Amino acid sequence: MIGTARAVRAEWTKLRTVPSTGWLLLALAGLTAAVGAAVTGAVDTSHCTSPAGCQEDTPKLALSGVQLGQVAAVVLGVLAVGSEYAAGTIGATLAAVPRRGTVLAAKAAVVAAVVAAAGTAGVLASLAAGRGLLAGSGFTAANGYPPLSPLDGPTARAAFGTVLYLVLVALLALGVGTAVREQAAAITAVLALLWIVPIVARFVGDETWRDRLEKFAPMPAGLAVQATRGLERLPIGPWPGLGVLAAYAAAALLAGAVLFTARDA
Numbered sequence: 001m002i003g004t005a006r007a008v009r010a011e012w013t014k015l016r017t018v019p020s021t022g023w024l025l026l027a028l029a030g031l032t033a034a035v036g037a038a039v040t041g042a043v044d045t046s047h048c049t050s051p052a053g054c055q056e057d058t059p060k061l062a063l064s065g066v067q068l069g070q071v072a073a074v075v076l077g078v079l080a081v082g083s084e085y086a087a088g089t090i091g092a093t094l095a096a097v098p099r100r101g102t103v104l105a106a107k108a109a110v111v112a113a114v115v116a117a118a119g120t121a122g123v124l125a126s127l128a129a130g131r132g133l134l135a136g137s138g139f140t141a142a143n144g145y146p147p148l149s150p151l152d153g154p155t156a157r158a159a160f161g162t163v164l165y166l167v168l169v170a171l172l173a174l175g176v177g178t179a180v181r182e183q184a185a186a187i188t189a190v191l192a193l194l195w196i197v198p199i200v201a202r203f204v205g206d207e208t209w210r211d212r213l214e215k216f217a218p219m220p221a222g223l224a225v226q227a228t229r230g231l232e233r234l235p236i237g238p239w240p241g242l243g244v245l246a247a248y249a250a251a252a253l254l255a256g257a258v259l260f261t262a263r264d265a
Helices: 004-017 019-041 058-062 066-087 090-096 100-136 153-180 183-201 207-216 218-226 238-262
Strands: none
Touching (some): 004 019, 004 090, 004 100, 019 100, 058 100, 066 090, 066 100, 066 183, 090 100, 153 218, 183 218, 207 238
């Protein structure tokens, strides 16, 4: 039996030796930055009566690439446990660390750390790209849009919250992957959970019900943390919204832990 610290090191060794891990982390950071830059570059002040009247939430705009980048976080979270079931090495892991709670906690710690690192890189690159693109599109300080900076209070909260969002999505995927064990099914289930409510909400005519859906669905609620303008009009506030996503992630990890403990392997 090995201790918790050694279990974490073992999980890190296993995760970094999976060939897809590096590519997924690169995709997470790259897609977040590239899609955010593409969305930001497609918006300018020409469609507004005046530049100041656009009322664009520029930090949220720059960070919008996380909606695609999170797919890599989901896949990584599932593979952290699913790859062992697929390869049949989960038995060796449990022989070395019989305490299954320790195994899952070590996996969660490693997944959270690597996703946080890649997410931070993607977020900072998104803000840097947005800072340059927005100035050329009329979103200047003179028009009421200060340059994007991670040192600015609201932007810092949006940036930090976006990194936490990615970490929580990855942990949600880890929990579902542990419970389901089959990689394709787990990835499909998590992506459906994240995306199905925003799609359905577009077809809901009643504004009250639409707000309820967005308030308690993991992706719309979690991404409320990116908003820096019009917070009073949001169905749920930035931090409470991230709390909703955290509750989903905690429930998934708890369910995964219970099933992981109850099974033979």
